Amino acid sequence: MSWTSITQAKRVLSAEQGAVVKDWGGRLPVALLYPNAYHVGMSSLAIHGLYRMLNLRPDVACERVFCGYRRLVLADAPLSLETQRDLTEFKVLAVSFSFELDYLNFAALLRSSGIPALARMRDQSYPLVLAGGPAVSANPAPMSALCDAFFIGEVEESLPTLVDTLRAGIDGERGQLLRALAQIPGVYVPESGICSTAVASTRTTSPDSSRRDASATQTPTLPIARQWLRDLDAHPTHTVVFSRGTEFGDMYLLEIGRGCARGCRFCLAGCIYRPVRERSPRVLLAQARDGRTHRAKVGLVSAAVSDYAQIDDLLSGLQRLDMRISVSSLRVDPLPESLLAALAASGARTLTIAPEAGSERLRQSINKRVRREHILDAAARAATHRFSELKLYFMLGLPGEEEADVQAIVDLVRDVAAAFHGRIAASIVPFVPKAHTPFEREPMASDQILRQRMNALRTGLRPLRVRLTTDSLAWARVQAVLARGDHQLGLVLADMHAPSLAEWERALLQHGLNSDTYTGARNSKDPPPWGIVSMASGPRGAFTSALAAG
Numbered sequence: 312m313s314w315t316s317i318t319q320a321k322r323v324l325s326a327e328q329g330a331v332v333k334d335w336g337g338r339l340p341v342a343l344l345y346p347n348a349y350h351v352g353m354s355s356l357a358i359h360g361l362y363r364m365l366n367l368r369p370d371v372a373c374e375r376v377f378c379g380y381r382r383l384v385l386a387d388a389p390l391s392l393e394t395q396r397d398l399t400e401f402k403v404l405a406v407s408f409s410f411e412l413d414y415l416n417f418a419a420l421l422r423s424s425g426i427p428a429l430a431r432m433r434d435q436s437y438p439l440v441l442a443g444g445p446a447v448s449a450n451p452a453p454m455s456a457l458c459d460a461f462f463i464g465e466v467e468e469s470l471p472t473l474v475d476t477l478r479a480g481i482d483g484e485r486g487q488l489l490r491a492l493a494q495i496p497g498v499y500v501p502e503s504g505i506c507s508t509a510v511a512s513t514r515t516t517s518p519d520s521s522r523r524d525a526s527a528t529q530t531p532t533l534p535i536a537r538q539w540l541r542d543l544d545a546h547p548t549h550t551v552v553f554s555r556g557t558e559f560g561d562m563y564l565l566e567i568g569r570g571c572a573r574g575c576r577f578c579l580a581g582c583i584y585r586p587v588r589e590r591s592p593r594v595l596l597a598q599a600r601d602g603r604t605h606r607a608k609v610g611l612v613s614a615a616v617s618d619y620a621q622i623d624d625l626l627s628g629l630q631r632l633d634m635r636i637s638v639s640s641l642r643v644d645p646l647p648e649s650l651l652a653a654l655a656a657s658g659a660r661t662l663t664i665a666p667e668a669g670s671e672r673l674r675q676s677i678n679k680r681v682r683r684e685h686i687l688d689a690a691a692r693a694a695t696h697r698f699s700e701l702k703l704y705f706m707l708g709l710p711g712e713e714e715a716d717v718q719a720i721v722d723l724v725r726d727v728a729a730a731f732h733g734r735i736a737a738s739i740v741p742f743v744p745k746a747h748t749p750f751e752r753e754p755m756a757s758d759q760i761l762r763q764r765m766n767a768l769r770t771g772l773r774p775l776r777v778r779l780t781t782d783s784l785a786w787a788r789v790q791a792v793l794a795r796g797d798h799q800l801g802l803v804l805a806d807m808h809a810p811s812l813a814e815w816e817r818a819l820l821q822h823g824l825n826s827d828t829y830t831g832a833r834n835s836k837d838p839p840p841w842g843i844v845s846m847a848s849g850p851r852g853a854f855t856s857a858l859a860a861g
Contacts, residue, residue: 329552333372342401346416349377354558398424408444411793415810428805450841455501456801464538497538534845562610563602571614576749596628608635643689655696665704669719690730708756721771746841752833792829797840
């Protein structure tokens with residue numbers, strides 16, 4: 312523990328409003344861990360929601376841990392913000408994984424803290440590692456060697472039972488605690504081969520684990536059912552700790568809904584957050600009224616804010632509170648005039664839309680049902696409202712993509728620029744196939760094809776003076792491996808000396824693995840590693856009808 316780290320943590324804490332510092336006496340100490348920088352982690356509403364719910368319990372002391380503050384720092388052992396303690400002092404590490412690439416950061420974080428990366432090397436003298444979040448809910452297999460247990464899906468309704476179970480068993484024998492956790496719907500315990508008996512489907516054999524007692528090993532029932540929250544109004548999700556040192560530090564974030572009925576075939580969020588649910592304007596405005604004491608701007612968060620059924624009522628109420636607005640995402644069909652006007656009146660200068668593909672044919676193929684006229688109409692209306700910049704998001708390497716589709720992106724951007732007359736920014740990302748989506752078995756395009764098409768885009772867009780940003784192809788391939796990977800990748804992550812591309816390739820080779828094995832097309836007859844979890848059912852019934860409706 313260095314005085315520099317302590318001083319920095321105290322400095323960050325002193326600049327916040329809403330942090331909770333508790334005495335640990337008689338309480339369960341939980342480290343809420345986001346394996347990325349503070350700047351990124353505190354922009355996540357999942358962290359705010361978990362922090363609030365855990366600290367509402369008088370028998371829990373929840374503190375936050377990040378890998379650095381403005382940037383990633385993985386060389387030093389991290390300390391908690393609230394009381395500047397090492398990870399080894401906590402009883403539970405509750406880890407939120409929003410992105411697959413954070414798996415590398417987590418493995419490095421454990422090493423720097425002196426905690427064995429592999430779960431089988433840890434006994435009850437080490438903290439129990441409980442992981443959740445969209446990345447591991449979709450496919451926990453790559454992290455199954457590093458984590459003691461996973462919660463699959465939305466945790467709000469199950470959190471009281473989880474905490475009660477942890478408090479009752481955390482000081483006892485670890486295998487007994489894991490057996491108790493495994494009885495909670497949505498909990499997956501891979502190292503012991505234990506999982507919830509609430510859902511019975513296929514049976515699998517469990518891996519051997521020398522650190523658990525023999526009675527902890529049993530034949531589990533799989534898949535684990537993803538849990539989802541029925542009543543969003545009963546569980547508010549909004550900013551609870553205010554800090555200027557985050558991406559959205561100037562606003563009060565407010566989740567207005569979950570789920571998306573659009574059914575884009577590439578989109579994990581559209582599958583993992585079904586069914587569509589919305590909070591009522593009454594509840595949202597009551598929360599916004601509280602948030603108004605801290606921030607004059609509210610950031611509305613959902614899969615598509617423009618799809619919110621009562622958007623006009625919500626905007627009118629926010630206007631009466633004299634709050635400016637920002638939004639997480641928009642669709643151009645629909646794009647309510649009231650929402651555009653509210654954004655413009657709030658001082659927004661940039662409007663972001665995501666055509667995803669340049670041609671009508673490819674958009675139809677990926678189920679992105681947005682027509683060219685919708686996009687051009689949105690550009691013209693953005694000009695009318697005097698937005699100064701329009702951001703466009705596209706993907707390269709989508710299934711069925713042809714050379715003509717790449718040129719179609721250039722043609723569409725040219726037409727948008729003619730309708731908008733302002734600055735145009737285009738963001739291009741490689742398509743990464745994700746588990747539980749209709750494209751889950753599709754291959755990722757080769758580096759050669761992606762480079763050729765990226766170069767063609769740069770050449771075509773250069774005369775239009777478009778500000779072009781692209782994602783790293785190498786890191787996108789790592790993400791693709793982890794998104795659809797199996798349990799062998801946990802050993803790779805544990806053996807990496809640093810979260811770098813060179814170390815990733817070295818560790819893969821050391822374990823006799825190759826990226827192409829994971830990024831190629833998947834045989835429809837082979838059971839996928841992510842089959843251990845199910846998106847199609849939940850506690851107390853199924854929402855198959857909602858999936859079909861999407």
